[in-house]
Amino acid sequence: KQEVTQIPAALSVPEGENLVLNCSFTDSAIYNLQWFRQDPGKGLTSLLLIQSSQREQTSGRLNASLDKSSGRSTLYIAASQPGDSATYLCAGMRSSASKIIFGSGTRLSIRP
Amino acid sequence: NAGVTQTPKFQVLKTGQSMTLQCAQDMNHNSMYWYRQDPGMGLRLIYYSASEGTTDKGEVPNGYNVSRLNKREFSLRLESAAPSQTSVYFCASSRTGGGWSSYEQYFGPGTRLTVT
Helix, strand or coil: CCCEEEECCEEEEECCCCEEEEEEECCCCCCEEEEEEECCCCCEEEEEEEECCCCEEEECCEEEEEECCCCEEEEEECCCCHHHCEEEEEEEECCCCCCEEECCCEEEEEEC | CCCEEEECCEEEECCCCCEEEEEEECCCCCEEEEEEEECCCEEEEEEEECCCCCCEECCCCCCEEEEECCCCEEEEEECCCCHHHCEEEEEEEECCCCCCCCCCEEECCCEEEEEC
16 A cells, blocks of 8 residues: 655644655555645645646745656755644645645744 | 535534535546545545546445536535444546646535444
């Protein structure tokens, strides 16, 4: 079974630190990799989408990379803030909409 | 521009009852999706609709039916609810058919369903 794994499951860091969240996948046919943020009791908010041809995307303090050869994506958060506290999920998508697999998420807590 | 909207926000059903979860998007997206989110299981795709008039099964379709009413609306029906269907249900949509943002998914706020 194809899987998407996120490590660590939970992370707590002091405010101001730079941090990296990891996402690994076993499906070599993954075409796009999307990162989301989910606040407690809320829906998912799209952060970044990386197509395999792009390898990297940036939005403000966020930078996401995709390495299909190693089956890994990373989300880099610079100068973390308490407002960044949330669960971060990655999802791997094939070119067909029939196969979209989510990781279980990393629960991030930024301490003031 | 409301994005993706879902109704109801909360619902409690008794085993065997039926209900329909409604979803609408105003972004002119072609594709729409239904997911369920369970603790320890993550998000799993129930059904999706690649375009108006088409629907296909996802990973966990048993016990559910869907209708793509038009381009904007995609409903999920539970014909005979079971306790195993207690979950949070999310609807999502995406623009497909070309461009770098193809397949970027936008989610609704979710419906919290409890089946007793």
